[in-house]
Amino acid sequence: xxxxxxxxxxxxxxxxxxxxxxxxxxxxxxxxxxxxxxxxxxxxxxxxxxxxxxxxxxxxxxxxxxxxxxxxxxxxxxxxxxxxxxxxxxxxxxxxxxxxxxxxxxxxxxxxxxxxxxxxxxxxxxxxxxxxxxxxxxxxxxxxxxxxxxxxxxxxxxxxxxxxxxxxxxxxxxxxxxxxxxxxxxxxxxxxxxxxxxxxxxxxxxxxxxxxxxxxxxxxxxxxxxxxxxxxxxxxxxxxxxxxxxxxxxxxxxxxxxxxxxxxxxxxxxxxxxxxxxxx
Numbered sequence: 001x002x003x004x005x006x007x008x009x010x011x012x013x014x015x016x017x018x019x020x021x022x023x024x025x026x027x028x029x030x031x032x033x034x035x036x037x038x039x040x041x042x043x044x045x046x047x048x049x050x051x052x053x054x055x056x057x058x059x060x061x062x063x064x065x066x067x068x069x070x071x072x073x074x075x076x077x078x079x080x081x082x083x084x085x086x087x088x089x090x091x092x093x094x095x096x097x098x099x100x101x102x103x104x105x106x107x108x109x110x111x112x113x114x115x116x117x118x119x120x121x122x123x124x125x126x127x128x129x130x131x132x133x134x135x136x137x138x139x140x141x142x143x144x145x146x147x148x149x150x151x152x153x154x155x156x157x158x159x160x161x162x163x164x165x166x167x168x169x170x171x172x173x174x175x176x177x178x179x180x181x182x183x184x185x186x187x188x189x190x191x192x193x194x195x196x197x198x199x200x201x202x203x204x205x206x207x208x209x210x211x212x213x214x215x216x217x218x219x220x221x222x223x224x225x226x227x228x229x230x231x232x233x234x235x236x237x238x239x240x241x242x243x244x245x246x247x248x249x250x251x252x253x254x255x256x257x258x259x260x261x262x263x264x265x266x267x268x269x270x271x272x273x274x275x276x277x278x279x280x
Contacts, residue, residue, distance in 0.1 A: 058217025122242025
């Protein structure tokens with residue numbers, strides 16, 4: 001990972017902020033993902049697309065999604081600038097209002113506080129699914145959220161790199177086969193989804209109040225259950241409670257079964273094959 005001095009050599013932060021009349025001293029923030037290099041003043045956050053295959057597509061996706069979502073009343077930072085002109089730097093960049101808080105994954109909250117935050121996240125997800133009915137996308141920047149149903153190769157790779165035993169892999173394969181019917185059943189409503197909700201894309205206060213959902217780089221139209229796929233397993237009930245009983249029909253005829261099946265399949269489709277990510 002590049003240190004702060006190397007990043008300053010890469011990104012003309014002063015020039016970008018000056019052109020867009022963002023004043024004040026700035027600092028480098030630690031990125032929680034791989035798609036952006038991040039800087040901040042007291043009032044704004046500058047995100048520059050990194051050298052990662054998904055970085056540019058993600059930047060373009062959230063430039064389309066975030067303004068629509070915010071207009072619908074979902075708590076997310078205001079997008080102030082999106083620049084894909086390549087005049088100041090040969091990467092797209094965006095400038096956002098700065099939300100003063102912590103990511104939920106780094107806030108160190110206790111179980112009760114986390115439960116409250118995830119319940120509030122569920123409420124925001126319900127608003128997202130019910131209020132966003134259109135999202136103009138003339139250049140086709142939105143993602144195409146979905147599931148990878150053929151997970152056999154993923155399970156095999158985990159065995160190959162010694163991240164899972166053969167016995168464990170067989171159990172997972174049997175379980176995935178059992179989940180296939182509720183996952184593939186198309187009885188759910190098609191909604192606008194964040195598609196990457198996890199505890200590093202949720203911002204909150206140190207007291208445990210939800211501030212914003214961030215990082216809309218995977219957003220698009222799809223199965224609403226996708227927005228529960230990255231919720232920690234011990235917090236799914238809290239998020240589901242916040243989502244509300246009347247909204248659950250969007251998840252299909254058997255919402256709890258569909259939610260658990262789709263969420264589990266989604267988790268496995270994104271499973272790391274790093275040897276450090278080991279299973280019994």
